[in-house]
C-alpha cells in the first residue's frame with residue numbers, strides 16, 4: 576500500500592500542476608523545467624519499484640524451490656505411509672488366519688478332551704462293572720495284565736493327542752502374539768510417519784501462502800510501476816509538446832520583431848525621403864557626402880572656439896545649410912558601433928568600416944540606428960539638429976583612418992563656404 580500512496584502523491588502533484596495551466600497560453604521554460612524535474616522524480620520512483628519487484632521475484636523463486644523440495648519430501652513420506660499401511664493390512668490378515676487356526680486347534684482340543692472324558696468314563700464304568708469280567712475272561716494273569724496295558728495305552732494315546740493339540744495351540748498363540756507385536760510396531764511407525772506428513776503439509780501450506788503473498792505484493796508494485804510509466808510518458812509528451820510550442824512562439828516573436836524592425840525602417844526611409852532629396856556624390860577614398868549640403872561652416876584643424884562652446888582644435892568639419900530634420904547618410908557601409916547622446920556631441924553615431932576606419936555624425940536631432948546594426952552606404956543614420964555643444968543646426972562630420980582623425984575634405988570635393 577505504501578507504493579500506491581507514494582505513486583498517488585506524485586500523480587496528485589502532476590495533476591494539480593496540469594490543472595493550474597490553462598490550455599492555450601504563453602509557454603515558459605520554467606514550466607518545462609518543472610515538468611522535467613517531475614519526470615525525473617517519477618523515474619527515480621520507478622527505479623525503486625523495479626528493485627522491489629526484482630527482490631519479490633527472487634523471494635518467490637526461493638519459496639518455489641522450497642515448495643518443490645517439500646513436495647518431494649511429502650511424496651516420499653506418502654509412499655512410506657502407503658507401504659506401512661500395506662504391511663499393516665498384511666499383518667492383520669495373518670492375524671486373522673492365526674485366529675482361525677487357533678480357534679480350530681481349540682475346537683479340536685475340546686473335541687479330543689470330550690472324547691477322552693467319554694472314554695475314561697466308559698473305562699471307569701467298565702472298570703467298576705467289568706474289572707472282574709476282564710480278569711475272569713483273561714486266559715492268564717499275563718493276558719489280564721496285557722488287557723490292562725491295552726486300556727492304559729488307549730488312555731496314554733489320548734493323552735498324547737491332547738498334548739500335541741495343546742502344543743499346537745500354544746505355538747499358534749505365540750505366533751499370534753508376535754503378529755500383534757509386529758502390528759503395534761507398524762502402527763506406531765505409521766503414526767510417526769503421519770505426524771511427519773502433517774508437519775510437511777503445514778510447511779507446504781505456509782510456503783504456498785508465502786508465494787501467494789509475495790505474488791500479490793509484486794503485482795501491486797508492478798501496477799504502481801505501470802501507473803508511473805504511464806504518467807512519465809504523459810509528462811514526456813507534455814514536455815515535447817510545450818518545447819515545440821515554446822520554439823514556435825519564440826520563432827513567431829522573432830519573425831514579428833524582424834517584421835516590425837523592417838517596417839519601422841521602411842517607414843523611416845519613406846519619412847526621410849519625403850523631406851530630403853538625397854543625391855549621392857562620391858569623393859576619393861570611397862566616401863560620399865553624408866548630407867546633401869556642400870557648405871562648410873568650419874573646417875578641420877585649429878580655430879577660434881565657435882560661440883565660445885566649440886572645440887579650438889577642430890577634429891572634423893561642420894556642414895551647414897542643412898536646417899533641422901535633414902537626413903544624415905552613412906558615408907560608407909559598415910557596422911554602427913556607437914549610437915548615443917553626449918553633452919558635447921549631442922546625439923551622435925559612429926560607423927565602423929573595418930581596419931580602424933570609422934565615420935562620426937554629431938549634433939543630430941534624432942538617431943535612427945542602434946549599435947550593432949549593419950548599414951549600407953547611403954543608409955540614413957539620423958536627422959540633422961543642434962544637440963550638444965552646437966550654436967545652430969549643422970552636421971559635425973569626422974573620418975578616422977587607422978585610428979587617426981583626418982580632414983574629410985581630402986576625400987570630399989565639390990564644396991563651398
Ligand SMILES: [Zn+2]
Pocket residue numbers: 873889891892893970971972
Ligand atoms: Zn564641428
